[in-house]
Amino acid sequence: MGELNQVTLEGSGTGFATTKLSELLAWARKYSLFKYPFVTACCGMEFMALSSPRFDHSRFGAEAPRFSPRQSDLLWVVGTISQRQAPVLRRVYEQMMEPKWVLAFGTCASCGGFYDNYTTVAGIDKIIPTDVYVPGCPPRPEAVIDGLLLLQDKITSGDRRPAIVKPREDPIRDLVSIGKKPSAET
Amino acid sequence: MSERVLQALKDKFGDKVVATHSDFGDDTAVVDPSVWRAACEFLASDAKMAFDMCTDLCGVDYPDRTPRFEVVLHLYSISKRHRVRLKTRVGDEYGDDAVVDSVVDVWKGADWLERETYDMLGIVFRGHPDLRRILMYPEFEGHPLRKDYPADKTQPLVAYREEAEAGVPLGKLAPFGPDEGMSFGRRPPVGPTEN
Ligand code: SF4
Numbered sequence: 001m002g003e004l005n006q007v008t009l010e011g012s013g014t015g016f017a018t019t020k021l022s023e024l025l026a027w028a029r030k031y032s033l034f035k036y037p038f039v040t041a042c043c044g045m046e047f048m049a050l051s052s053p054r055f056d057h058s059r060f061g062a063e064a065p066r067f068s069p070r071q072s073d074l075l076w077v078v079g080t081i082s083q084r085q086a087p088v089l090r091r092v093y094e095q096m097m098e099p100k101w102v103l104a105f106g107t108c109a110s111c112g113g114f115y116d117n118y119t120t121v122a123g124i125d126k127i128i129p130t131d132v133y134v135p136g137c138p139p140r141p142e143a144v145i146d147g148l149l150l151l152q153d154k155i156t157s158g159d160r161r162p163a164i165v166k167p168r169e170d171p172i173r174d175l176v177s178i179g180k181k182p183s184a185e186t
Numbered sequence: 187m188s189e190r191v192l193q194a195l196k197d198k199f200g201d202k203v204v205a206t207h208s209d210f211g212d213d214t215a216v217v218d219p220s221v222w223r224a225a226c227e228f229l230a231s232d233a234k235m236a237f238d239m240c241t242d243l244c245g246v247d248y249p250d251r252t253p254r255f256e257v258v259l260h261l262y263s264i265s266k267r268h269r270v271r272l273k274t275r276v277g278d279e280y281g282d283d284a285v286v287d288s289v290v291d292v293w294k295g296a297d298w299l300e301r302e303t304y305d306m307l308g309i310v311f312r313g314h315p316d317l318r319r320i321l322m323y324p325e326f327e328g329h330p331l332r333k334d335y336p337a338d339k340t341q342p343l344v345a346y347r348e349e350a351e352a353g354v355p356l357g358k359l360a361p362f363g364p365d366e367g368m369s370f371g372r373r374p375p376v377g378p379t380e381n
Contacts, residue, residue: 083323083340083341083342083343084322084323084343086342086343086344087343087344090344116338117330117337117338117340118330118335118339118340118341119330120340121340121342122340123356125347125352125354125356126342126346126347126356127344127346127347128347129347129352161354162354
């Protein structure tokens with residue numbers, strides 16, 4: 001840090017050194033996202049797949065769970081949030097230290113999914129700010145990894161607007177189309 | 187086989203057994219609420235009946251009928267290996283006066299089932315040791331499985347964020363449309379319907 005201050009004092013613009021510092025911090029933060037897993041429903045199965053060696057999100061520095069919200073940066077909301085759980089989720093979010101991010105894992109956490117009735121909060125963004133939405137019921141682990149990388153990009157750029165993971169090309173579609181004649185209009 | 191159970195109920199309770207049937211092999215007796223508890227005690231304690239297991243207890247709302255609710259009890263006898271379904275009908279067309287005797291001290295397992303039926307439909311079990319809501323929170327008003335509870339009515343415990351405060355639209359974002367691409371989803375009405 002001393003060197004960075006030195007750059008500031010040499011007078012090439014105070015803004016310059018500060019930006020570097022925030023970039024350095026962002027770089028450090030994006031590879032050490034301590035997660036708080038708030039796992040409530042079937043999406044948890046996919047979350048386990050994501051954490052296990054095959055997909056292995058520890059490659060991205062996001063594996064260490066902290067079961068105290070005060071020690072975590074990234075709140076994974078995995079599964080359906082019922083109206084009854086909403087105060088708990090809200091409180092966990094409030095107890096987290098800044099800077100903090102929220103990832104909505106699956107359709108239920110993103111918008112309530114097909115639970116469109118008296119039981120369910122129609123998306124966690126109704127109660128807490130959300131950074132990344134991963135659609136899918138449940139999402140494939142690849143989609144969640146895309147979401148994690150999207151979040152890392154957002155941390156680098158300092159962009160706090162919510163973002164949604166784009167669907168990937170379905171590889172099976174190309175296989176199916178092999179041997180099919182192109183249709184008349186193409 | 188357990189038609190003998192239905193016959194025994196008819197012999198014992200006479201015209202208080204409102205109806206019986208054995209459709210699809212499920213022997214069913216509908217009894218008057220005044221003998222609900224007596225019928226349960228009889229089925230549990232009589233040596234020939236010996237219904238020692240309460241498989242399920244639930245309620246059904248038929249908004250066009252009076253009495254409006256049906257309380258449905260499924261019983262199984264582990265020693266005699268026979269089953270019976272016992273029903274009773276309570277409640278006026280507004281859903282009031284839906285009161286039936288509790289059977290918790292006949293089968294202990296009916297405790298939470300009666301609480302659930304109370305929570306979801308508002309049927310009161312007289313004599314239940316602890317008749318509180320079990321699934322919904324205490325602040326919840328009304329009974330969500332009644333057919334006149336609005337399908338899209340929620341009662342949030344935490345106030346929802348306002349769009350002004352959040353700075354982003356809080357309606358369902360693309361691709362999370364109102365029906366999630368599922369044809370059976372509830373869509374906003376679009377123009378006049380065909381039929
Ligand atoms: S999105 Fe689908 S898999 Fe995930 S919690 Fe909801 S219903 Fe379960």
